[in-house]
Amino acid sequence: MRAALTGTRGVGLDIGGTKTHGVVLGEDGAILAQVRESTRPGADGVVATAERVFEALARESGGSLGCRVGVGVPGLVDSERGMLRHAVNLGVNGDDLPLRDLLAERLGVPVVVENDVNAAALAACALVEADDVVYLSVGTGLAAGLVVDGRLRRGEHGAAGEIGHLPVDPAGDPCGCGQVGCLETIASGRALARAWPTPDGPPAAALFAAAAAGDPAAIAVRDRFCWGVASAVRALGLTIDPERIVLGGGVAEVGEPLREQVVRQLRTLGEGSPFLASLGLADRLSMVPLHYPVAAVGAALVAAR
Template sequence: MRLGLDIGGTKTDAVVLDDGGALAHRLRAATGLGADAVVATAVTLIERIASEAGLEPASFDSIGVGIPGQVDTATGHVWHAVNLGVDELDFGGRVSERIGVPVSVENDVKAAALGAYHLLPGRQQERSMAYLNLGTGLAAGLVIDGRLWRGARGAAGEIGHIPVDPQGVLCPCGQRGCLETVASGSAIARQWPSDDPIPIRSLLAAAEAGDGAAQRIRDSFVDNVAAAVRVLVLTLDVDTVTIGGGLSALGDWLLDSVREVLGRWAADSAFLASLGLSDRVRVVPAGFPAAAVGAALVGAGTSHPVVSLGEQRDERVVSWLK
């Protein structure tokens, strides 16, 4: 049995995978903010789900945690987990000490990439996948040749900071017009201030009602999500691009809109058409615990695990989620 945690800005997701790779248990709880509260959230959830599974933490084959920010996978150290109120934290060390067994730590988007790759149907035919995370920011996790690819310094997939508009706004990263400044939750919140806790909901309603400004912001958002897909396929030629993160809750609307843009581009470019971009895009199903499952797999003890989950088990997981 493997245990995985995904520590998000509002909620933390815990899962237990059985020996066949199927989801045996799942728990969610609010995430505490600040270093001490984040550690306490992780420890409490590990103990609760272990107890639900009838095991001691030490009895699991592995325990892994996905967490936002920059992660040193060798030490479990975490930096710049802004949404958690954490600037720097020996997360792996502190959690391991509290529960008495080693814990693997991975960036949440990278963990989600691994989780989505192993859970989604069809991966048997696919050697590669980019997981395009549309949350507060925009970043991708990459699975290449069936393995998580972190890159030389763990920066693989940081496509949110590829500039796409020389006249664009200044990005917190110091560059101008980054992809993240037009195709992310923060981009929508900046361009369409709203009391709605999900600003894009208000934006889409206004656009639907005929507001020209809202339509322009919406169209720019969709165009640039499509541009992110294009960058990923032109650079890596991944079999699929799976869109996840908070904005993936837009579900079919997001998928259809992005495919419509990719289809329009393909109509003008035989080259793009030959790449079949539109067919490669998917959106993760709502509630899909990709990062927690991926964290359980990362916990297998290497940052490049090749974990084979049987086809049968995949189907069970997928139907469990429906």
């Protein structure tokens, strides 16, 4: 059965290190209400922020929200127990945090907790109407959500899809994971900001604009960045062989120019390998629509499932 937004109704919260984005989905999958609030760090701050967004969604929807709430968060998530750990960007470190139970008590409704990239992968499935999908999030870091035969693949330790920590350059930069030369040190928002610092506005937008204007330094930085994204796509294609690969995340707000350059890099990678070229990875690649809250919508789908 192919995934679809039609016929679902739910509430989803995407809790990130800087903002929390909440949505209410209608029966046809349309977004009926959405709210953004700054996220307060720490366990207490995360719970309080979620409550604030939930109450604002209820006001925007014109009534109480009694349905189950799906919550997407960064870090290692045990969805069965509703536990969160190592969510450094949220100020949650160390021991398991019983986030599901804390939120359920505060919101007064059942709650389901999922890794944010995994949640976004479910929404990506619905967008492209396929059941074998890799969602590649190019944000502050680099990670993938995997859906195989319509089911999330989380892995034994919740680490499936951590493609950003695949080493590709032994002489590269140290990675926050403790390894050297990981893809995340090349193809992530953090890496891009280091390579192309800008005083105002998103570095990715500034880089792609400068490259489009013919700046040789910008072109070099852009090409290396897009090579890194293409390398992640190649690795995922060779290991998962999904029907579709969907790009999302904060850097993907650059839009079509990002997809075009990643496609160009994929085709270049395939020039010396008839085998790789035969896989047609470039033809499987698409992007989340601009400004679409894919992680929040995915969290609502988590609740609906």
